[in-house]
Amino acid sequence: MSITQEPSSRTARPIEAREMGRSVVRRDGRAKVTGTATYAAEHAQDALHAVVVQSTIAKGRVTSVDATQTLAQPGVVEVLDHTSAPRLDKTDDRELAVLQDDRVGFRGQVVAVVLAESLEVAREGAALVEVSYDTQQHHVEFTPEAATDAPEKVNAGYPTDTDVGDLDAAMAEATVTVEQTYSTPYHHNNPMEPHATIALWDEGADRPLVLHDSTQGVHPVAKTLAPLFGLEQAQVQVLAPYVGGGFGSKGLPHCHEVVAALAAKAVPGRSVKLVLTRQQLFALAGYRTATVSRMRLGADRDGRISAVGHEVLEQTSAIKEFAEQTATISRMMYAGEHRRTSHRLARLDVAVPSWMRAPGELPGAHALEVAMDELAVAAGVDPVALRELNDPPRSPEDDQPWNDRRLVDCLHRGAERFGWASRIDAPRSTLDGDWWVGTGVASATYPTYVMPGNQARVVALEGGRYRVEVGAVDIGTGAWTVLAQVAADALGCPVASVDVEIASTDLPAATVAGGSAGTSSWGGAIAAAVEQLREDHGEHPSPGAESTAGGEADPRQQEHAMHSFGAVFAEARVHRWTGEIRVPRMLGVYSVGRIINPVLARSQFLGAMTMGLGAALFEESVRDPRFGHVVTQDLASYHVASHADVHDLQVEWLDESDTLATPMGSRGIGEIGIVGTSAAVANATFHATGVRVRSLPLTADRFLAAPAELPGR
């Protein structure tokens, strides 16, 4: 079915919560735990297998691709390179313009793809392709000095620089100052489910291109790929019923989706399956740039902040710009009349960075919240009290009123539950056996986004049942379930009476499961469609009656600074002999509007806090400057938190509803749990040891250089 006429859009009225707020069981849970949920790579068992050949140089040109040995292998069907792959209609996006010319922009770039009857044949075939290069000098090492380019804007459309008041003068006048540099390393999103696409090209069909894809957004994939292949968006069908995590890396199409589609076009009528290996992910599916934040905080003797400076130096790929919005948090978080922020990029011959959970907020909050801890120490003020003291009544960014800023409530509740009052101020005060023990706190925030361009259809069925259709994707967050709860309350019926259909471009337009905006955006469209249904068909629609509508954010949001807030507390233990760090407990308290499904929400927060713990202690992609690629390219060398690293992890939220944000009263929850977590852990390690480590990850060796008590030194 195709949508011939744009439906009307509206801001739906607030919905009364009856099913919302209940821990309704995850609708896809049984299918997942019994292994019957079919992920992208599990369709089309007769598909040809595609394996990519990656460049072994970082910059230059491909001079020849010799596939003689590959083609001699029984079972190899086709080898495509830049001379033989089908042409794309658009090549301006060089990440996606794969196999279109001989240029190599980074090591690991796709230079050929092998299609074969089995994965094993394709894999060996790829290993046998001989690629020759004309190698050019590459620049792949990120240094702060190389970060000199100002992007036009940074991710999510924020301005590159801001400058209010006179930062330098305010710093000069301040009684207490902190001027320090904080850095975060490269991070790679490592979802459990690999990046996988099955593509089928059928030239004569209404929809020549059909994709089973592991993606955070089926409509965005169709929208991005269609023009590359000279198609209308409606001519591309994308399906993604189950997705095993994305964390941003599946938010935008990457080159593997284009490779799969190109390969499918070369063998029309035959499905082509492309699954990136874990190692290939490190070059081809996006990552978080390394960042350097030069922070300046100035305050009076009581800790009242007058000056905030946040200068960000980071990198992007020379072939495609992605500017992480690292300093945006410092524009709105705390008071201060004088404020300057900036972002500068080094353009390197490296893989293309992209979204990774809380882009901007994760590295930005780390820098700001560790600097705040340093300011607390310098001013002799308790870290919780310092944040409370500098809680601004209106947003310092644009002087707008807050939608509902309850950071101080989060801090107070967290401090109470964590036992903050009994904390000894002085660092390096507690030695328990062989472990130095300390506690730390950090604030968290995340913007409230409601995306335009979302539609939903509601269909009345027999027996008082309804079907709700929206082209959303459940990436493991619980959208299948939560959207049913939203629809049930909008319709005034039990959740069991609502069928939900998502995950296909056949369904009404929906934006990406990203920016913590999925439920907010799709739920608003569902609420709008229900209002439309009532207007079109009354309170008792006949079976078969249906209405479609678009959702729109409340226009009053334009006059408010829309954010969620939270407070994270952590305890850290640092081994006096080896520097090893363990985090026995963490607590996050969040103000995020109404929680629609407590069990699912808790999972989101715990997962994000665990990922933040990983960022604090372990995660680091090491790029070898001689070669240009990440050499820690598997989960044995790129460490994420293991079960044994997660101990007493607690989360709670304030009981509230924000109907300015959405008709449900909810705001997004997907990302805020990762924000500030690494700073809380870092601040706890300082409190434990007296050693201030200003770059992530906080590995054991960093605490050996401590004023350690190792004898004989």
Added chain:
Amino acid sequence: MRTFTYVRPDDVASAVEAVAADAEARFVAGGSNLVDHLKLGVARPGTLVDVTRLGLDAIEPHEGGLRVGANVRNSDLAAHPVVRQRYPAVARALLAGASGQIRHQATTAGNLLQRTRCVYFQDVTTPCHKREPGSGCSAIEGYGRYNAILGASGSCVAVHPSDLAVALTAVDAVVVVQGPGGERRVPMTELHRLPGDRPQDDTVLEHGDLVTAVELPDSPVAGLSTYYKARDRASYAFALVSVAAAVDLDGDTVRDLRVVWGGVAHRPWRATTLEDRLRGQRLTEETIAAAADAELADAVTGADNAYKPAMVRGATVHALTGLARRAGAATTEGIDA
């Protein structure tokens, strides 16, 4: 497709013959390391000789100690009551390694013969002398956080990844090897090599040599032993450094001891200089640290692994003072593993 022949002999002699006769043949047991290498292109055997049907899976009393079959799973060895009671360092080392799933799959001999996790060794797009002799070493000037600090050469700075090997060295274990020419015994101290100019050879074993058992002797030091593994992540991480320590105390004075370091060299590093310094001494933080510094006199570090001497010294102080405390508190019930 890359094909290989798979055979599964029923007796040791056939297995040894199958590999000895074929330069492209390899033994496979649990496969927890070799299968990775097949996928990565690190290993390209023509024949896999599966040794898991040879028996070799018993733990038996032997000359006052234990004889551990080569195919005994890591999880079973770690749980064995005699190992826990009399060789606690061995049990601890096993439990510090890999994950529960891998320990159920991995075998005793396979653990000892696993290969380095140096990232360049595992990445066939980069030079590595160990993987491809003569191609160069990417690790010397590259990512060096795990690199060796002792006994490395200009051709290789890899470390041996096994925890078990470190602990077995500390309890004077001996490896029983069946080769084409018969059976021989190789002490753990002699099994693994330093890289020199032949980093492709991890051990002294020849092609066709099959480890059939590991013997744990009746050791005066093993009963009071421990294994400490320092690592960033609390589980499923290779050692930054590790220490296997075993002590025989006369009151508070060291009668004899073994200290073996992991994560610092191409083989388990028996710290003989440290041991010599501490025999006849009391175990204090000062004496241990000084002895460790003597052992570390020849350590060579780079920017990425500059932390290792301090960390291994600290871990050694921690391990040995812990044993001394336990000895002081020990009762006739013995030492809790």
